[in-house]
Amino acid sequence: MGRDILVDGYNIIKRGASFQAIAARNLASARTQLVNQLVNRYRHTPHQVIVVFDGDGTSEQVSHDRRIRIIYSRHGKTADSVIARLAREAQDAGREVEMFSDDTDVRQAVAQQGGNAYSAGQLTDSLNADPRDVARRHRHRQAMQRKYGLDPTYDPDNELDHTPSPHSKKKSRRRK
Numbered sequence: 814m815g816r817d818i819l820v821d822g823y824n825i826i827k828r829g830a831s832f833q834a835i836a837a838r839n840l841a842s843a844r845t846q847l848v849n850q851l852v853n854r855y856r857h858t859p860h861q862v863i864v865v866f867d868g869d870g871t872s873e874q875v876s877h878d879r880r881i882r883i884i885y886s887r888h889g890k891t892a893d894s895v896i897a898r899l900a901r902e903a904q905d906a907g908r909e910v911e912m913f914s915d916d917t918d919v920r921q922a923v924a925q926q927g928g929n930a931y932s933a934g935q936l937t938d939s940l941n942a943d944p945r946d947v948a949r950r951h952r953h954r955q956a957m958q959r960k961y962g963l964d965p966t967y968d969p970d971n972e973l974d975h976t977p978s979p980h981s982k983k984k985s986r987r988r989k
Contacts, residue, residue, distance in 0.1 A: 815859030817903040819896050819923070820936065821914030822847060822866040822883075828915055828933035831941070850940040852879045861908075863899060865892040897922035904928065 826832040826843045836843035848864060855862050861882070868874055868885025873895070876883045886895045893916055900923045903910045910928030913936035914920060920930035957963070 815861060816909035816911055817899065818855065818860050818862045819899055819910060819912040819928075820847075820851065820862065820864045821892055821896060821912070821916060821919060821933070822864045823892065824914045824916055825933045825936055829937040829940075831937070848878050848881050848883065851881050854940050856880065865895045865899070867892045893919040893922070897926070900926040900928045 822844065825847060826836050826840075832843045832847060835846055844866065851862050851864065856879070862880065863882045863884060865884045865886065869888045870885060871888060873887045873890075874885040884892075884895055886892050893914075896912060896914070896919050900910045900912060904926045910923060910926065912919070912923040912928055912930050913933060914930070915933045923930045
């Protein structure tokens with residue numbers, strides 16, 4: 814069964830270097846980039862991903878983008894209070910909770926509900942990491958190179974093909 818992944822949207826954008834650069838030009842683009850990376854990270858999982866941003870509407874605004882639920886808090890409520898409420902609701906329903914934020918108050922609120930609180934850096938590291946299969950193949954190649962003493966700088970694509978074609982005739986080098 815999947816778990817609820819709660820993301821403090823603006824906290825991640827403020828803490829992640831790649832998001833900071835985008836947010837300096839356009840905050841909406843940074844939000845879109847965060848959602849795109851979350852889609853790529855969690856698309857093949859059963860987890861429910863919820864990104865919460867501070868909003869200023871008269872009511873809480875909820876939208877969906879490719880299996881990611883995006884929530885903007887209502888005016889006067891913080892994203893932290895929405896995350897704490899969502900963690901409580903998930904725990905009451907018997908679902909596991911993972912939350913990503915560097916905000917101490919929301920981390921404590923989620924931990925009190927029995928959820929796991931992780932830092933913004935841990936999320937950005939996982940978003941920027943190679944897919945697991947690529948990382949596993951890379952580790953395997955490194956291990957084999959170490960095991961057999963192969964040169965890791967060796968590039969077989971730069972080698973010339975010295976194998977003769979089966980249709981070419983060998984020239985005799987006999988001296989007469």
